[in-house]
Amino acid sequence: MPDRQELSYNRISGQNLDRLAALSDGLFAIAMTLLVFDLHTPVVAAIHDEAGLWRALLRLGPHFATFLMSFLTLGIFWVGQQTGLGMVARCDRHLTWLNLGFLFAISLLPFSTRLIGDFPDYRLALGFYWLNILLGGVMIYASWRYARAARLLKPEITEATACAMERRVLVAQGLYAAGAALCFIDVGFSIAAIILVQMIYVIGPRTGFLARL
Amino acid sequence: MPDRQELSYNRISGQNLDRLAALSDGLFAIAMTLLVFDLHTPVVAAIHDEAGLWRALLRLGPHFATFLMSFLTLGIFWVGQQTGLGMVARCDRHLTWLNLGFLFAISLLPFSTRLIGDFPDYRLALGFYWLNILLGGVMIYASWRYARAARLLKPEITEATACAMERRVLVAQGLYAAGAALCFIDVGFSIAAIILVQMIYVIGPRTGFLARL
Amino acid sequence: MPDRQELSYNRISGQNLDRLAALSDGLFAIAMTLLVFDLHTPVVAAIHDEAGLWRALLRLGPHFATFLMSFLTLGIFWVGQQTGLGMVARCDRHLTWLNLGFLFAISLLPFSTRLIGDFPDYRLALGFYWLNILLGGVMIYASWRYARAARLLKPEITEATACAMERRVLVAQGLYAAGAALCFIDVGFSIAAIILVQMIYVIGPRTGFLARL
Amino acid sequence: MPDRQELSYNRISGQNLDRLAALSDGLFAIAMTLLVFDLHTPVVAAIHDEAGLWRALLRLGPHFATFLMSFLTLGIFWVGQQTGLGMVARCDRHLTWLNLGFLFAISLLPFSTRLIGDFPDYRLALGFYWLNILLGGVMIYASWRYARAARLLKPEITEATACAMERRVLVAQGLYAAGAALCFIDVGFSIAAIILVQMIYVIGPRTGFLARL
Numbered sequence: 004m005p006d007r008q009e010l011s012y013n014r015i016s017g018q019n020l021d022r023l024a025a026l027s028d029g030l031f032a033i034a035m036t037l038l039v040f041d042l043h044t045p046v047v048a049a050i051h052d053e054a055g056l057w058r059a060l061l062r063l064g065p066h067f068a069t070f071l072m073s074f075l076t077l078g079i080f081w082v083g084q085q086t087g088l089g090m091v092a093r094c095d096r097h098l099t100w101l102n103l104g105f106l107f108a109i110s111l112l113p114f115s116t117r118l119i120g121d122f123p124d125y126r127l128a129l130g131f132y133w134l135n136i137l138l139g140g141v142m143i144y145a146s147w148r149y150a151r152a153a154r155l156l157k158p159e160i161t162e163a164t165a166c167a168m169e170r171r172v173l174v175a176q177g178l179y180a181a182g183a184a185l186c187f188i189d190v191g192f193s194i195a196a197i198i199l200v201q202m203i204y205v206i207g208p209r210t211g212f213l214a215r216l
Numbered sequence: 217m218p219d220r221q222e223l224s225y226n227r228i229s230g231q232n233l234d235r236l237a238a239l240s241d242g243l244f245a246i247a248m249t250l251l252v253f254d255l256h257t258p259v260v261a262a263i264h265d266e267a268g269l270w271r272a273l274l275r276l277g278p279h280f281a282t283f284l285m286s287f288l289t290l291g292i293f294w295v296g297q298q299t300g301l302g303m304v305a306r307c308d309r310h311l312t313w314l315n316l317g318f319l320f321a322i323s324l325l326p327f328s329t330r331l332i333g334d335f336p337d338y339r340l341a342l343g344f345y346w347l348n349i350l351l352g353g354v355m356i357y358a359s360w361r362y363a364r365a366a367r368l369l370k371p372e373i374t375e376a377t378a379c380a381m382e383r384r385v386l387v388a389q390g391l392y393a394a395g396a397a398l399c400f401i402d403v404g405f406s407i408a409a410i411i412l413v414q415m416i417y418v419i420g421p422r423t424g425f426l427a428r429l
Numbered sequence: 430m431p432d433r434q435e436l437s438y439n440r441i442s443g444q445n446l447d448r449l450a451a452l453s454d455g456l457f458a459i460a461m462t463l464l465v466f467d468l469h470t471p472v473v474a475a476i477h478d479e480a481g482l483w484r485a486l487l488r489l490g491p492h493f494a495t496f497l498m499s500f501l502t503l504g505i506f507w508v509g510q511q512t513g514l515g516m517v518a519r520c521d522r523h524l525t526w527l528n529l530g531f532l533f534a535i536s537l538l539p540f541s542t543r544l545i546g547d548f549p550d551y552r553l554a555l556g557f558y559w560l561n562i563l564l565g566g567v568m569i570y571a572s573w574r575y576a577r578a579a580r581l582l583k584p585e586i587t588e589a590t591a592c593a594m595e596r597r598v599l600v601a602q603g604l605y606a607a608g609a610a611l612c613f614i615d616v617g618f619s620i621a622a623i624i625l626v627q628m629i630y631v632i633g634p635r636t637g638f639l640a641r642l
Numbered sequence: 643m644p645d646r647q648e649l650s651y652n653r654i655s656g657q658n659l660d661r662l663a664a665l666s667d668g669l670f671a672i673a674m675t676l677l678v679f680d681l682h683t684p685v686v687a688a689i690h691d692e693a694g695l696w697r698a699l700l701r702l703g704p705h706f707a708t709f710l711m712s713f714l715t716l717g718i719f720w721v722g723q724q725t726g727l728g729m730v731a732r733c734d735r736h737l738t739w740l741n742l743g744f745l746f747a748i749s750l751l752p753f754s755t756r757l758i759g760d761f762p763d764y765r766l767a768l769g770f771y772w773l774n775i776l777l778g779g780v781m782i783y784a785s786w787r788y789a790r791a792a793r794l795l796k797p798e799i800t801e802a803t804a805c806a807m808e809r810r811v812l813v814a815q816g817l818y819a820a821g822a823a824l825c826f827i828d829v830g831f832s833i834a835a836i837i838l839v840q841m842i843y844v845i846g847p848r849t850g851f852l853a854r855l
Contacts, residue, residue: 012384016299029245032455078529086442103291171438225810229725242671316717458668512655597651
């Protein structure tokens with residue numbers, strides 16, 4: 004009777020929403036802080052005066068842009084996961100593992116950021132970065148769909164709210180894909196477009212066309 | 217009267233389950249994120265075009281496989297500890313220290329992963345990695361047995377549940393040992409087998425032979 | 430009707446105060462611990478006896494001073510954010526993002542600290558460090574002002590308390606600016622002045638002129 | 643009226659015990675995990691066969707001993723702080739800052755550990771390490787004494803319990819000092835003695851002379 008077995012461990016494991024949230028918060032906090040590790044301070048021996056330090060800091064500009072982009076990406080994903088988990092009444096092992104898959108994508112982001120920082124002119128680097136964001140989006144979307152299908156959501160969550168959550172992920176991923184596609188014109192242009200879209204999400208305008216995103 | 221002394225500190229220390237869970241979540245989150253530090257981006261000076269970057273990323277494949285294996289190991293251990301601690305009604309110093317021993321094994325895993333990533337063809341590296349997993353299993357098994365023996369479990373935990381917890385650890389460690397033993401044929405084969413077993417645990421099939429694992 | 434859309438996601442996202450606090454605690458904990466990474470142990474090959482190690486440790490003095498200064502900065506900001514969030518009754522997406530902006534400044538501080546440690550005689554390094562502190566102050570001030578304006582504070586928070594919170598940020602930032610301005614005389618003098626002011630905050634004298642700061 | 647001012651910010655700040663605990667758990671988790679960063683895997687180019695890797699791992703022995711010692715130190719301090727804070731009914735800014743001072747000592751420990759790992763034969767390295775442990779002990783002792791004096795403890799905490807807490811810190815610090823003093827004979831002997839004492843604390847014997855420690 005394999006069903007009894009599944010009851011034995013798989014039905015009792017991974018049910019603690021608080022610990023899933025705590026693990027996520029810790030992992031996001033570390034990923035956000037590690038990003039800054041790729042902002043290397045200028046080599047001391049190469050700097051001889053204030054103007055030299057100024058120029059060296061200016062040359063960090065592209066690295067700083069990718070740092071900002073990844074911090075915004077992490078913030079947007081964190082708010083999204085926080086919002087989604089906040090609507091979940093109880094957790095099971097499948098939801099836990101879907102979220103661990105999401106955290107896997109998050110833990111990869113510092114690597115992808117470093118790649119894009121080291122190879123700012125390479126479409127492949129931006130493509131890898133985009134795949135990383137896509138993986139995060141797929142996992143967060145899958146975990147939300149699963150929570151709905153398995154009736155793990157709080158009873159007060161309406162159909163309209165659930166649809167809004169899904170639409171948000173799809174629209175955001177569509178914008179990321181469009182931004183990433185701009186790399187066929189110019190990689191820097193692509194990064195600028197992604198940061199611009201993210202800024203709209205961060206500011207969260209209350210009216211107008213942008214509020215519909 | 218040594219007994220009064222023990223009451224004084226050892227009976228009052230290490231009783232906070234929430235802080236033990238928080239420490240564990242933090243440590244797991246860091247270990248998961250640090251794994252990616254061994255995914256080094258290709259050296260900039262050695263890459264001259266998109267095709268070169270593509271080949272360099274492909275060469276990261278073995279490192280990526282060990283990264284994935286360790287992330288899955290950490291996820292499985294985390295779910296296991298979360299499930300076990302969730303059945304504990306109260307904590308004492310011995311249970312706390314057994315869990316700290318478990319966290320010791322977890323904190324070593326990034327080192328073991330790095331070792332296997334640097335020496336992918338060495339049986340000794342895989343043996344060290346396996347010993348690390350074994351240490352984690354021994355500590356989690358010991359902490360569960362202690363919690364049962366010291367009557368720290370919640371009253372609603374049945375004998376069947378307790379046995380399922382122990383069987384799970386033993387079966388999992390048996391599979392890890394079998395997977396590790398494959399290194400006498402080929403180390404890469406061994407890693408592939410371990411990832412395969414882990415994937416079965418992650419997906420958690422509901423029926424069939426695999427559900428009994 | 431853009432307003433319905435905003436209700437859909439932006440009105441429901443980012444409302445979990447506990448997770449915002451947990452993310453902040455994790456990020457502060459990491460930033461505090463990473464500071465010590467810039468305290469490099471002396472190079473083994475360059476040390477031949479106890480006296481040589483002693484001299485090498487003494488040469489770490491300036492790095493140790495910036496480490497101490499940044500730890501105090503992080504502590505002061507953490508206490509400030511903890512105090513502010515403790516007065517908030519409920520959270521919304523705008524307050525969440527203002528706090529994420531604050532955490533962005535915090536995550537930058539290890540970089541700024543490294544910069545000042547590597548270039549202890551450069552006014553530009555101290556200026557960058559000061560801008561980082563200023564950004565943190567601006568974000569914490571903005572998040573407090575927003576929480577007041579959007580009526581997110583607990584009902585028991587009086588006008589006097591709210592004003593004290595704001596005055597504290599303004600006075601502290603004024604002292605930081607004055608300390609940083611001393612770098613036009615001497616950068617080391619500037620660092621010493623900042624540490625001195627921070628120590629007053631840490632000790633928190635109950636009476637006299639200093640208690641008014 | 644400076645007293646009104648102090649009421650304004652210093653009386654309202656730093657009162658959240660939960661966030662202090664969360665910051666501490668995060669910082670301990672990171673410090674524990676960072677210790678392993680000083681376990682460097684052998685240089686790939688220098689290893690040519692399994693026997694070579696075996697010898698290289700054996701040479702890591704002293705580093706592994708300091709890693710174990712520091713993990714135990716962190717565990718003992720964490721259990722101590724957890725136990726102490728668990729007896730505190732409410733928190734104020736002074737108790738918060740005393741605990742931040744304690745966390746400062748904890749954040750330094752990876753540096754001290756690295757120092758002793760790099761200079762295993764230097765008394766100065768062991769002396770620095772001991773000073774670090776002493777600082778941690780002084781801060782935890784001061785925070786406990788302050789909590790008692792300021793009547794922040796829970797009403798059920800008896801005089802006997804309070805004395806036991808203090809005696810524990812004093813006895814432990816006495817043993818650390820004695821162990822560190824052994825470095826005047828031999829540094830390795832000193833490390834072995836400290837690990838031995840820590841192991842007694844970890845195991846927590848219930849009877850006999852050792853239970854009185």
